[in-house]
Amino acid sequence: MRKLIFTVIPFVSALIQVNGMTIQAGPGETLKTPEDVRLFIRAERNAGRIHEGEKVVVELQSGDYQLEGGFSLAAPDSGSTNAPVVWRARAGGRVRFVGGKRMPQKAFSQVTGNDGLNGMQEMVRDKVLVADVSSLLPGRVEELAPVWFGVHEAPLLFVGGKPMTLARWPNRGWTSFTNATDHGLKPQLHAGAFSYDNPRVTRWDFARGVWFNGYWTHDWDNRSVRAASYDAATHEVRLAAAVPYGLANFPWGHKHRRFFAFNLLEELDDPGEWYLDRRRKRLYLYPPDTAEWKSGSVDVFLTPRNKPILKLDAGTRHVVFEGITFSHSYSTLVIAKGVDDVVFRDCTFTSGANGGLDIKGNNCEIRGCEFSFLGSFGAMLDGGDRRTLTHSNNEFVDNDIHDFAIMQRVYAPGVGVSGCGNNIRRNRIHDAPHCAVLYGGNDNLFEFNDVHHVLMETGDAGAFYTGRDWTTMGNVLRYNFVHELGAGQYGYKDDTMGFYFDDCDCGNEVYGNIFWRVSRGIMVGGGRENPIRNNVFAECNTGMSIDSRGMTWKQWNKDVGNWWLEGKAEALHYKEEPWRSRYPRLANIMNDSPREPLYNPVETNVFIDCRRQIVELDGMIYKKVLPKMVFAGNVCLRTKGGEGLAAPDGRIPGFTTLIGSPEKPIDLGFRDLAHGDFTLVSKESLLRAIPGFRPIPVFMSRTAK
Numbered sequence: 001m002r003k004l005i006f007t008v009i010p011f012v013s014a015l016i017q018v019n020g021m022t023i024q025a026g027p028g029e030t031l032k033t034p035e036d037v038r039l040f041i042r043a044e045r046n047a048g049r050i051h052e053g054e055k056v057v058v059e060l061q062s063g064d065y066q067l068e069g070g071f072s073l074a075a076p077d078s079g080s081t082n083a084p085v086v087w088r089a090r091a092g093g094r095v096r097f098v099g100g101k102r103m104p105q106k107a108f109s110q111v112t113g114n115d116g117l118n119g120m121q122e123m124v125r126d127k128v129l130v131a132d133v134s135s136l137l138p139g140r141v142e143e144l145a146p147v148w149f150g151v152h153e154a155p156l157l158f159v160g161g162k163p164m165t166l167a168r169w170p171n172r173g174w175t176s177f178t179n180a181t182d183h184g185l186k187p188q189l190h191a192g193a194f195s196y197d198n199p200r201v202t203r204w205d206f207a208r209g210v211w212f213n214g215y216w217t218h219d220w221d222n223r224s225v226r227a228a229s230y231d232a233a234t235h236e237v238r239l240a241a242a243v244p245y246g247l248a249n250f251p252w253g254h255k256h257r258r259f260f261a262f263n264l265l266e267e268l269d270d271p272g273e274w275y276l277d278r279r280r281k282r283l284y285l286y287p288p289d290t291a292e293w294k295s296g297s298v299d300v301f302l303t304p305r306n307k308p309i310l311k312l313d314a315g316t317r318h319v320v321f322e323g324i325t326f327s328h329s330y331s332t333l334v335i336a337k338g339v340d341d342v343v344f345r346d347c348t349f350t351s352g353a354n355g356g357l358d359i360k361g362n363n364c365e366i367r368g369c370e371f372s373f374l375g376s377f378g379a380m381l382d383g384g385d386r387r388t389l390t391h392s393n394n395e396f397v398d399n400d401i402h403d404f405a406i407m408q409r410v411y412a413p414g415v416g417v418s419g420c421g422n423n424i425r426r427n428r429i430h431d432a433p434h435c436a437v438l439y440g441g442n443d444n445l446f447e448f449n450d451v452h453h454v455l456m457e458t459g460d461a462g463a464f465y466t467g468r469d470w471t472t473m474g475n476v477l478r479y480n481f482v483h484e485l486g487a488g489q490y491g492y493k494d495d496t497m498g499f500y501f502d503d504c505d506c507g508n509e510v511y512g513n514i515f516w517r518v519s520r521g522i523m524v525g526g527g528r529e530n531p532i533r534n535n536v537f538a539e540c541n542t543g544m545s546i547d548s549r550g551m552t553w554k555q556w557n558k559d560v561g562n563w564w565l566e567g568k569a570e571a572l573h574y575k576e577e578p579w580r581s582r583y584p585r586l587a588n589i590m591n592d593s594p595r596e597p598l599y600n601p602v603e604t605n606v607f608i609d610c611r612r613q614i615v616e617l618d619g620m621i622y623k624k625v626l627p628k629m630v631f632a633g634n635v636c637l638r639t640k641g642g643e644g645l646a647a648p649d650g651r652i653p654g655f656t657t658l659i660g661s662p663e664k665p666i667d668l669g670f671r672d673l674a675h676g677d678f679t680l681v682s683k684e685s686l687l688r689a690i691p692g693f694r695p696i697p698v699f700m701s702r703t704a705k
Contacts, residue, residue, distance in 0.1 A: 391421020
């Protein structure tokens, strides 16, 4: 038996096992980093001391492994089918791969003299601390850009694993304007201006820099932009750069446009806020009001621009990571592209400026992991081959994704899915401003996911979102619990959706899902082949909608703004095999009224105490398409009777209405409908009220209370 115990950092050790036996380094060999381990294993293989087909396990003692330069694996570091290379935390230990730079709390001190006081509010001068970070940020620190989408320029500051807030006003929520003095659109896109009569703005130093983050026209487009000037006489604020859709240009039904100001020393007045003097490299912090900070036991990290903490190069196969935390990086924490049979099990991806995990490969598994406190997305999963409809068989299972999209506030999903044949199961996704799941591709399965408290500040958006593609066929959404979403308070009417199939998207099979307290359960935006069967819509404003935008929007199937639907299909040879056999109606779409929203049967669904509307159809559907549509076996319940609840539109067939009373409410056998527990205590009452309905297996996530 050969035994190896080596020091990775002081007082932290690791153990390498091959086929259950430990192996030992040679005399004088010093292994201080995971990179040393990687090179040692390669050398042992090259020397014939680790044979092909032998399982290699690297056990790491508790501690932080500082990887500012990143750590990479490539094809030579792979395992084999029955003998993977396993990197794991030793039982009972906590192992962190850390990409940022640690700051000791003692680096902070009280602001003295005139250091940084120019513009700082008098009431906080004895509360704000300052630290010289020049040794942590060598070279030039880039200024914030004039305009950007997503995460601002490095660095970011994390305290206790949570990102601190660049000093802003208002400290929470938004301020707004209603009058754009220059929409910024004509004669060409340019920096616009708006009227803002608020005395607060007179305190800000526009020469030093004032930035705004806002939803300038649409509730699904968020940008940060520098302000150029403020005219105290006219109260006009002019921006320093253009934003893509201009200012308050057709803002979807309401005129208030919201924003906040940030990166302002003048607004450093709330615990957890910070400001960096990028020229002098002086960091000012109003410390968070936490016991950990007061005791001096909290982690403080800066995340300058860097490489991923872990990068798996193309060709890496049969590698497993277990129980490891990846944290504190400006880059996406882990990137793996062109890999096979890679597993992340019980790992944590946290405290990142950008995303958690970006993986593209086949037969990969992400199971039991947590993704949290991320500036952008939780995980991106891609695999398979759409042209040949070859499934990736990737599994994303039993993960908890929360508190993401903190800085890239839109289109930064909990999990993004593309490719063919990915499986997204039993995940809990919650607490985010925009979507939980953003997907495209084919034959992807989404089941038993618990999604709640997303879409909390956006409109015209979906918790599950896909759009503008005929070819996204074969996707199945079943047995998901979608509940307590943002109610479109910033948008127009019921414009946050549980499932949103936008802009003529096709091929989503919806079965056995529960939508509870959702603004609008499902939105079919003019697409086809989206069967909706056996779902529950409870206490929603609107149950579901189908519109005819393909028939009325002038950009339909034109090579403008990604609207060339037929071109996307031709790129995948949709009239050839295997597409022709797998999706026969798609192959014939151009001969089958392609602009009409056909083949969207709505059958055996249950609508319980919906408030505004059961099913919403637009005028063109009533005029030309309704006779071609299928509605059958649906039931609308007003469990206690009463006013203010929706009833089916009498022009739409296939609905039965059941009305209870306060004295004799309709009981479907759910354990506690009022609190969102849809566990069936008795099937008999449900089946008696709704013949043909199949009981839905309710998934309670492992972290649910």
